[in-house]
Amino acid sequence: MNCFEDLKWRGLIKDVSSPLLEKKLNEEKLTFYIGTDPTADSMHIGHFSSFLIATRLAKYGHKPILLIGGATGLIGDPKPSVERQMITKEEVLKNVEGLKKQAKEIFGFEVVNNYDWIKDINTIDFLRDYGKYINVNYMLDKDIIARRLESGITFCEFAYTLLQGLDFVHLYKDKGVTLQVAGSDQWGNITTGIELARKMMDTELFGMTMPLVLDANGVKFGKTEGNALWLDKNKTSSYELYQYLINSSDECVIDYLKKLTFLTKEEIEEIERKHNENPELRLAQKTLAKEVITFLHGADEYKKAEMMSEALFTEAINNLSSKDILDNFKDMEKIILKEDMKLEDLLIYGNICSSKREARELINGNAISLNNVKINDCYYIVNKAQAIDNKVYLIKKGKKKYYLGIYE
């Protein structure tokens, strides 16, 4: 299978700017870039699903450059619905550092920051050198901007696409970049760059977008309510990641395997066959978790996460000593216990619930267990004597959330 066929089979191609791209990807070695704005200090799993294309293309001999939008992040890519809240320069700076480091660690490719070349362009030059080439009518036609005309869009965000276009042109001149790859929501920005290059230099640049990875309900992959799934293992443990991946639905899991792992077509088809024979074994989900976590956090982390999950979901914990638990469940959220306290108070103290009302609701609803025993008495006194080895409590909320209570 050649490069383009491979991407296509995995469902990674949504739009290409020109049919010529297929031949180029198969026969030439291109330098390409993929970017993100520093809206947080860590990438999340959604970024991973799109940045992986860099590694894939690199395997076919193309040269990736990862762009962190230190400048564009200060402006804000228009969202379809409302104006973005601007983030402070300090925060952007901090986020840039976080992302740079992470991008290098995980993907190992060259990382650039568009702040470096945008910061010194003054307003007049910007308008003359770039603004003059792009017609406002053309910009108004862009889907994202058109959609915002009803609800309003500031000049700041309106101009965003021009900065991205400028990036593309800059990277072409500076590093010979001829291709930009991104999620499908970036199509408008990619085409601005292509348009700009054609008008400024009479050069054809190329763009390619990937479909958003969605789950069966049309929710973006990795979008869990509450907290995002970060790639930084200090923010999201391997265990949490494992839990997310293992719970992928049957409908989507094969698609995820294609898009998020480097398994070959043959391997994936074999897994699919076996999975369909015994879906309850969740071979596909387990394989997905293994591949993704190993890529991101390494084999050791994966083993730990798997071991922890096995232990927690097969009732084997009853046989564990406090030492086993402390050794193996290091990543679990910890609550330092000091003295005897009522169960309802413990839930609040440990940030398991945000109010006493909620704590009671959960306790009365049979959702809380201590060391695998359901407790439905709010006034139950959590005490040292009942802890495993007088030391540890495994606190479970609902079916899947575990916390570790420790007496020091």
Next chain:
RNA sequence: GGAGGGGUAGCGAAGAGGUCAAACGCGGCAGACUGUAAAUCUGUUCCUUCGGGUUCUAUGGUUCAAAUCCAUAUCCCUCCA
């Protein structure tokens, strides 16, 4: 600068003086079923010492009573200049 329309819980959206801690939908969280799945069903979703307390952008005011009326401020949107 002018004219108009708005700001209600995480989000969307009803409510237009008392029966409003605020319908409904989504989302969230639990429970049942299960494969740690999906679908489905059920409960719940401001705080509480369970007496009550604090909410509908903010501050004042009218009233026995205000999310609802008035004034001012503020933010957002639309149109005009």
